[in-house]
Amino acid sequence: MKEVKGYSGNGFIALVILLASLGFSVYAFVEEWWVWGCIALFVSLVLMTSITVVQPNQAAVVTFFGQYLGTIRKSGIHFVVPFSIRHKVSLRVRNFNSSTLKVNDIDGNPVEIAAVVVFRVVDTAKALFDVDKYEQFVETQSESALRHVATKYPYDNGGGEGVSLRGDTEVIAVELTRELQERLSAAGVEVIESRLTHLAYAPEIAGAMLQRQQASAIVAARHIIVEGAVGMVQAAIEQLEKEGYVLDEERKAAMMNNLMVAIVSDRSAQPVVNAGSLY
Incomplete structure (x- = not known):
């Protein structure tokens, strides 16, 4: 029609x-x-x-x-x-708020996801005669498309490359809108916009995933601290050598060890005064 x-x-x-x-x-x-x-x-x-x-x-x-x-x-x-x-x-613009769905992302982790779909009817003949109750058709196809998109991406890529549900909401919204338009064109419906309104790990794994995120954040922070500490130690040794201090390999190693411990450690360094030897 x-x-x-x-x-x-x-x-x-x-x-x-x-x-x-x-x-x-x-x-x-x-x-x-x-x-x-x-x-x-x-x-x-x-x-x-x-x-x-x-x-x-x-x-x-x-x-x-x-x-x-x-x-x-x-x-x-x-x-x-x-x-x-x-x-x-x-012919007015309408919103459809999907219910919170529980799906598995591409890594198999259960997540809860929901979206809002903004649509309107552009072909009345298709809406009435090509589908049965186009409002219910929009609801069913919207939830089906949301499930399909959620299974194609991970919830979080841990700061790495690639698209994730949490880190690339704009990309996910565009992908969801495109797939919805393909599904709803048979009903004479135009999808104006779609957005995620809820995204979270399922309750049964939320605690474990929070610990993993915290561990990943700590590892990333430590990596940055170590990189900075190495640069500071190299700069300190180069500065001493420019000012005429002669350090053998043993003293360099000891100095590097002390500086790395002082910079990287969570606690403040405790200075030790070398008063010399009695003999």
Whole structure:
């Protein structure tokens, strides 16, 4: 199915004719003009079935005995084919908040994830006739796409290269929007935006994963401290040699050891004064 523009006439003219026909039918029955009264009443009933009102940002899909005649998007009062059925479809932008889903990421870790999807109907014929209850179709496909995207990436890559659910939310949002558009195009729905609203490890592994993150942070911090300490020790030895101090390999090793311990240690260094030897 593909949306086509439906035929509609001026609804105000039809409304005036309807009121005039109703008034004439009442007058005819009072004057006992039975035939003319019945004809006027029948015309009034026909006009009643052909007048429809379309609200702003709303469309009326017109069907006549099972045949799709077209869609009316212009707001106002319209005159359509008598005895036709009008299905009202909202064209407003809507949000869908998914429930919190529990899925496994690419590493097999259970995570909880949820998203919000912003969408609107752009093809009313597809939304009504190609799928059954397009609102439920949007909900089901949104959750299915969210599960699929979550299984393609790890929750966290630990500072390494690659896309992760926690560290690359913009990339995940673009990927989710693209996949949703592919799934929902069959329902005539345009996906405007999708964003993650909740992301966390499942409760059964949250504690262990927190300890792992803390350990990774400590290791990364220690790595930076060691790199800085090595540079400081090298600079200190080079400075002493430039000022004329001659250090043999044993003294260099002892000095490097002392400086590394003093810089890298968590506790403050305790100075030891060398007063010389008695012998």
